[in-house]
Amino acid sequence: MALKSAPVHCASKFSWHGTHGTAELSDLGPGRRWGRFLAAVPSPGFVLHSPKTGRNVVFFLSDTAEDCEGEVTCWTFGSSDGRFLVTVYNDLTV
Numbered sequence: 001m002a003l004k005s006a007p008v009h010c011a012s013k014f015s016w017h018g019t020h021g022t023a024e025l026s027d028l029g030p031g032r033r034w035g036r037f038l039a040a041v042p043s044p045g046f047v048l049h050s051p052k053t054g055r056n057v058v059f060f061l062s063d064t065a066e067d068c069e070g071e072v073t074c075w076t077f078g079s080s081d082g083r084f085l086v087t088v089y090n091d092l093t094v
Contacts, residue, residue, distance in 0.1 A: 005037065006035075006037040006046055006047045006058070007032050007033055007034055007035060007037075007046040007047070008046065008047045008049055008056070009028050009029075009048055009049070010048070010051060011048045011049060013027045014086060019085065020084070020085045020086070021048075021084065021086040021087070022089065023086070023088055023089070024088070024089050024090075024091040025088055025089065025090050025091055025092050026091050026092060033088075034061070034075075041060060043060040043061045044060070045058060045059050045060035045061060045077060046058075046077070047059070057079050057080070058079065059077035059078065059079050059080070059086060060077060060078060061075060061076075061077055062077060062078040062085075063075070063076040064076075071090070072090050073089065073090055074087050074089045074090060075087070076088075
């Protein structure tokens with residue numbers, strides 16, 4: 001059951017190395033970058049859309065890394081099919 005629409009991002013905003021994509025938080029634009037959108041899944045996530053294939057892939061939060069001061073440095077998301085990982089680096093911390 002859907003809670004609300006999932007944020008959708010373009011896969012071309014990520015740098016891809018095989019099945020692992022990386023991007024900076026600011027690359028995803030302003031607003032809600034991810035959120036909880038499925039009642040059955042407690043983890044927040046988003047959808048990546050591939051302009052090459054037209055395919056949409058759902059990603060859910062799998063890990064968060066923090067520095068010694070407790071600031072989030074990056075978030076890692078795994079695809080719902082288990083084939084892809086993406087890491088979003090927090091470039092907005094001051």
